[in-house]
Amino acid sequence: MSQFYASLFADDASRLIAAGCLVLTVVLYFASKALYARVKSLWLAPLVAVPVVLAAIVLVAHIPYPVYFEDTRWLMWLLGPATVAFAVPIYEYRALLKRHWISLSVGVTVGILVGVGGSLMLAKLLHLSPELQRSLMTRSVSTPFALAVSDKIHAPKDLTALFVIATGVCGMLFGELVLGFVPLRTRLARGASFGAAAHGIGTAKARELGSEEGVVASLTMMIAGVVMVLLAPMLSLLPI
Numbered sequence: 001m002s003q004f005y006a007s008l009f010a011d012d013a014s015r016l017i018a019a020g021c022l023v024l025t026v027v028l029y030f031a032s033k034a035l036y037a038r039v040k041s042l043w044l045a046p047l048v049a050v051p052v053v054l055a056a057i058v059l060v061a062h063i064p065y066p067v068y069f070e071d072t073r074w075l076m077w078l079l080g081p082a083t084v085a086f087a088v089p090i091y092e093y094r095a096l097l098k099r100h101w102i103s104l105s106v107g108v109t110v111g112i113l114v115g116v117g118g119s120l121m122l123a124k125l126l127h128l129s130p131e132l133q134r135s136l137m138t139r140s141v142s143t144p145f146a147l148a149v150s151d152k153i154h155a156p157k158d159l160t161a162l163f164v165i166a167t168g169v170c171g172m173l174f175g176e177l178v179l180g181f182v183p184l185r186t187r188l189a190r191g192a193s194f195g196a197a198a199h200g201i202g203t204a205k206a207r208e209l210g211s212e213e214g215v216v217a218s219l220t221m222m223i224a225g226v227v228m229v230l231l232a233p234m235l236s237l238l239p240i
Contacts (some may be wrong), residue, residue, distance in 0.1 A: 017063060025072055028053055042173055045111055047201055076161070079200075080144045093215040097198035103194070104216070108223045111196030112231070115140035120238065135159035137235060138228065139167040142199040145225030152232035164199065171198020172205045187212040195220030 032046040042048060058068055097104070111214030116137050121135040134155035138146040150160040157234050175194055182193075187210055194202035203221050207214030228235075 014067055015070075018067050018072075021058075021063065021068045022071040022074070024057070025050070025054060025075065045172065047169055047172065047204075051169075076143070078188070079142070090206075093162045093212070096212065097214065097219055100216075103188065104192060104220060104223065107192045107196060108220055108227060111140065111192075112227060113222060115197070116235070131156050131159065135163050137238075139163040140197060140199065141225045141228045142221055145228055148229050149232045149235070153236045165201075168198045168201030171202040175202060175205060176209075188216050191216030196224055199225070 028050045029046050032044065032049045034047075036044045036046060038233040047174060057063075058065075079190050119139060120133060123136050128136070134153050135150065137153070138149045138155065138160055141149070141164070143161055146160050146164045147157055151157075171194060175198060179190055190209065191206045191213035194206040194213070198205070199221045203214060203217040204215035
């Protein structure tokens with residue numbers, strides 16, 4: 001009987017900790033967002049600061065990842081509606097997109113080939129496991145699309161989400177610096193670069209540069225995601 005009550009108490013404590021992690025994640029996000037609005041430093045951006053603080057808290061408190069993910073998984077579900085919401089500015093700037101559809105199509109194609117091919121080649125050079133190789137292949141598209149592809153190529157979802165977020169954060173932090181060394185001066189090219197290479201997080205950064213950059217980045221991100229989902233059966237045939 002004592003073991004039963006001990007197990008019941010452990011389950012209640014686990015659910016309480018999981019709910020606390022959800023509240024803590026949301027509170028930290030809005031606090032970081034308010035701070036970032038006052039101090040425009042990329043290192044204080046919610047997508048940079050919040051994961052670092054959360055990781056430190058989880059490690060210090062010895063909270064298992066399954067416990068943290070138990071309730072915070074609902075935040076992952078919100079990525080789908082957030083991605084669809086990018087269609088609003090795309091509709092508003094549809095005339096602009098009709099004029100440059102060829103350039104965008106070529107850019108998306110090249111971005112996917114470079115993203116998938118480069119990730120796979122680097123993973124093989126480093127002799128990474130097949131699970132890591134499959135997860136890395138989807139790192140340059142938005143999380144909802146990447147998770148859909150991971151189901152078809154049998155890649156671990158946790159690793160896929162981690163690589164996608166890490167890619168987006170790196171694109172947000174170093175994207176402008178890289179573009180400074182590349183002769184891309186038009187808004188179309190700069191926006192497409194962020195959308196193709198750093199998906200949703202890069203799109204958020206592109207919107208800070210200008211409305212046109214944000215629109216083009218949104219379109220590029222969504223086209224790249226759809227194309228990756230359609231190509232998923234072919235990706236599963238690659239030698240890994």
